[in-house]
Amino acid sequence: MLFLFLLAGISHVWVNFNRTQIGYSLSRTKKEIGQIREHNRKLKLEIASLKSTERLENKAGKEFGLRYPLPQQTVFLP
Amino acid sequence: MRIKDKRWIRIRIYITGACFFLAFCIICFRAYQLQILRGSKLSSLAEKDYTGKLTLTSQRGTIFDRNGKELALSIEVDSLYCYPEKVTDKRNAARLLARALDLDKRDVLKKLRSSRPFAWIKRKVTPEEINSVRGLHITGIGFTKESRRYYPCMETGAHVIGFASQDNRGLEGIELKYNRYLEGQEERFSRIHDALGRPLVFDGSRTEKKDPFNLILTLDKDISYKAQKALMKAVRRSRARSGVCIVMRPQTGEILAMAVAPEFNPNIFWEYKPYEWRNRAITDCFEPGSTQKTFLLAGALEEGVISPETVFDCEKGEHAIGKFIIHDSRAFGMLKVSEIIKFSSNIGAIKIGQRLGTESFNYYLKRFGFGEQTGIDFPGERKGILRPIRKMSRIGKNTLFFGQGISVSPLQLAMAFGVIANGGHLMRPYIVKSIVDQSGETIRNFYPFIIRDVISPETAKQVRGILEGVVRKGGTAPKAAIKRYSAAGKTGTAQKVDPIKKIYSNKKFVAIFGGFTPSDSPALVILVALDEPKGIPYGGTVAAPVFSDVGYWTLNHLNVAPSFPPVTALSALKAKALRAGQQDLSHPIERKEKIEVLRPDFPGSIPDLIGLGVRDVLKKAKQLGLRVVINGSGMVVKQVPEPGTPLKKDRLLTVTFRPPA
Numbered sequence: 001m002l003f004l005f006l007l008a009g010i011s012h013v014w015v016n017f018n019r020t021q022i023g024y025s026l027s028r029t030k031k032e033i034g035q036i037r038e039h040n041r042k043l044k045l046e047i048a049s050l051k052s053t054e055r056l057e058n059k060a061g062k063e064f065g066l067r068y069p070l071p072q073q074t075v076f077l078p
Numbered sequence: 079m080r081i082k083d084k085r086w087i088r089i090r091i092y093i094t095g096a097c098f099f100l101a102f103c104i105i106c107f108r109a110y111q112l113q114i115l116r117g118s119k120l121s122s123l124a125e126k127d128y129t130g131k132l133t134l135t136s137q138r139g140t141i142f143d144r145n146g147k148e149l150a151l152s153i154e155v156d157s158l159y160c161y162p163e164k165v166t167d168k169r170n171a172a173r174l175l176a177r178a179l180d181l182d183k184r185d186v187l188k189k190l191r192s193s194r195p196f197a198w199i200k201r202k203v204t205p206e207e208i209n210s211v212r213g214l215h216i217t218g219i220g221f222t223k224e225s226r227r228y229y230p231c232m233e234t235g236a237h238v239i240g241f242a243s244q245d246n247r248g249l250e251g252i253e254l255k256y257n258r259y260l261e262g263q264e265e266r267f268s269r270i271h272d273a274l275g276r277p278l279v280f281d282g283s284r285t286e287k288k289d290p291f292n293l294i295l296t297l298d299k300d301i302s303y304k305a306q307k308a309l310m311k312a313v314r315r316s317r318a319r320s321g322v323c324i325v326m327r328p329q330t331g332e333i334l335a336m337a338v339a340p341e342f343n344p345n346i347f348w349e350y351k352p353y354e355w356r357n358r359a360i361t362d363c364f365e366p367g368s369t370q371k372t373f374l375l376a377g378a379l380e381e382g383v384i385s386p387e388t389v390f391d392c393e394k395g396e397h398a399i400g401k402f403i404i405h406d407s408r409a410f411g412m413l414k415v416s417e418i419i420k421f422s423s424n425i426g427a428i429k430i431g432q433r434l435g436t437e438s439f440n441y442y443l444k445r446f447g448f449g450e451q452t453g454i455d456f457p458g459e460r461k462g463i464l465r466p467i468r469k470m471s472r473i474g475k476n477t478l479f480f481g482q483g484i485s486v487s488p489l490q491l492a493m494a495f496g497v498i499a500n501g502g503h504l505m506r507p508y509i510v511k512s513i514v515d516q517s518g519e520t521i522r523n524f525y526p527f528i529i530r531d532v533i534s535p536e537t538a539k540q541v542r543g544i545l546e547g548v549v550r551k552g553g554t555a556p557k558a559a560i561k562r563y564s565a566a567g568k569t570g571t572a573q574k575v576d577p578i579k580k581i582y583s584n585k586k587f588v589a590i591f592g593g594f595t596p597s598d599s600p601a602l603v604i605l606v607a608l609d610e611p612k613g614i615p616y617g618g619t620v621a622a623p624v625f626s627d628v629g630y631w632t633l634n635h636l637n638v639a640p641s642f643p644p645v646t647a648l649s650a651l652k653a654k655a656l657r658a659g660q661q662d663l664s665h666p667i668e669r670k671e672k673i674e675v676l677r678p679d680f681p682g683s684i685p686d687l688i689g690l691g692v693r694d695v696l697k698k699a700k701q702l703g704l705r706v707v708i709n710g711s712g713m714v715v716k717q718v719p720e721p722g723t724p725l726k727k728d729r730l731l732t733v734t735f736r737p738p739a
Contacts, residue, residue, distance in 0.1 A: 041152070042153050045228050074640070
């Protein structure tokens with residue numbers, strides 16, 4: 001009887017311990033998901049800023065010496 | 079042991095027992111006091127120690143352009159707050175914080191000395207500022223997450239998109255109009271944490287979660303950029319007070335770009351004045367000047383009172399109406415209708431107008447959408463002024479023919495040019511293409527909508543042909559010509575009314591050019607208006623180059639086939655003729671595409687499926703919850719029920735497909 005009580009007690013403690021650990025792990029994972037999502041949003045903003053037409057046009061013109069083609073340099077393929 | 083000793087032991091036992099009993103009673107009383115009398119209060123105090131609330135700030139929905147490029151999005155940033163009571167050395171803390179955050183020391187000190195328990199020091203700070211403040215180790219200072227709106231394209235499309243406040247509420251533009259879709263909701267969680275404050279278990283959301291929706295606009299980020307840049311260049315060059323450039327698809331009424339000067343950066347909107355936030359394309363009105371002759375021509379041709387070859391006497395530049403003399407810019411003699419438009423003769427316009435009649439002209443102006451709102455999905459639209467004929471004087475009735483005594487918004491004018499470009503239909507302009515949820519599922523689509531048919535396709539074609547003359551050599555706007563593309567349009571140089579003298583000013587004008595390109599199959603309507611340009615104020619001089627610049631760039635961007643072959647392939651004679659604007663010598667490339675005007679899908683009715691493939695039909699049917707019976711394959715040639723039929727309970731649609739010939 002005593003043994004059964006002991007076993008039940010240990011099981012109860014073990015389950016509670018595991019539950020606590022899972023709770024920690026769950027909250028950590030949730031936090032990580034939130035951080036990754038936020039990081040993703042920030043990267044999207046960075047991409048959008050880097051791909052802004054003004055920036056690309058300046059970079060293409062000043063750094064690579066590119067310019068818009070003249071009308072006679074454009075060939076339209078039907 | 080003596081009896082006396084035994085008795086003493088018993089007494090001691092009784093005393094000890096009584097003490098224990100008393101202690102037990104005290105404990106019981108205390109337990110009763112703690113558990114029963116003060117139980118609820120103390121348990122809530124204890125709960126506060128091991129539970130906490132976590133608030134996730136609301137994220138506004140993202141705004142995309144028509145190609146899925148972000149125009150506005152929210153990210154989380156830190157905001158700095160303080161508990162003034164907990165800050166010990168306030169003067170020193172204020173000095174350090176002011177230096178780290180680039181704030182005024184006195185302002186920070188005022189906040190730290192505040193009698194309130196909580197005060198913001200600086201909201202939405204940069205990561206560098208966070209690091210520098212963390213390094214100061216000041217007690218009573220904390221950070222919290224807040225959502226901040228960013229506009230990566232900065233000035234591009236700013237007047238259309240608008241902006242949101244620090245508290246994530248839309249204040250201007252689309253951000254304001256569609257606030258209820260874009261606005262998210264704060265999520266509050268309760269959690270259990272350990273003694274070190276580490277979260278253990280989340281208790282789920284306490285508020286009902288409402289995800290914000292994303293918007294997909296009809297705007298094209300690149301076209302908007304080009305329009306903004308070209309407009310700003312023209313405004314700077316002409317030293318105009320303000321300017322507007324609208325790029326629109328005439329077949330659908332979709333706004334591709336709406337550039338406004340002066341421009342502002344919505345990321346730091348508070349650094350600009352409210353008049354700089356205003357979307358002048360919708361909120362400002364002016365007299366259309368000679369651009370009005372386009373609609374006079376359309377009305378007169380539609381009524382059959384003139385033909386392009388009809389000749390009028392322009393009386394050598396002077397025409398008397400009562401005590402008033404109407405002048406032309408040059409002394410014209412006999413002019414054909416096409417020449418009256420090409421040279422923009424006011425006297426010629428009066429003659430056409432007199433043949434059409436003021437009543438009839440007023441009717442056409444209303445049909446073109448003047449004097450009423452266009453119905454665009456944007457806040458603050460003005461409808462302009464179109465006075466009743468009975469309230470007009472004799473001179474007023476005549477000057478109306480060349481655009482005086484009427485007030486229109488740039489958008490109204492653009493939509494009216496759209497009527498000429500698309501074959502006679504007045505479209506409702508729109509900026510939001512669709513509303514989608516966070517998973518990308520479409521919640522609501524917006525479709526092109528024909529407000530009314532104004533003129534016949536034949537009349538529209540005739541007007542297009544005549545307006546081509548305006549951009550040729552000898553016309554009022556050769557600067558509007560677009561290399562390798564046919565173009566048509568009309569200039570306007572409207573005098574502004576002097577608010578003090580109440581007469582037309584000879585110094586203040588609005589320079590306008592409205593037109594479309596390619597003129598044989600218009601893909602774009604472009605309207606450019608510059609308010610009070612200095613120096614030469616003519617629409618053909620200051621506004622037309624913007625049309626040409628934006629038009630050429632946009633047609634290339636949209637991969638629209640050029641109207642003419644490259645100049646290098648032509649003979650010297652043909653090249654010379656092309657430069658002279660004689661388009662008939664240049665053998666235009668045969669254009670396969672035709673103007674297709676989309677019929678609106680009325681809510682609650684069967685959509686028009688003619689010409690669609692199986693996939694598109696199934697997609698539309700799924701959206702409307704229709705059952706489809708498919709006959710054959712290829713493109714839809716027949717549908718039962720007809721488009722526009724109200725949806726019935728059985729929701730059955732029979733569609734006949736046929737392979738293209």
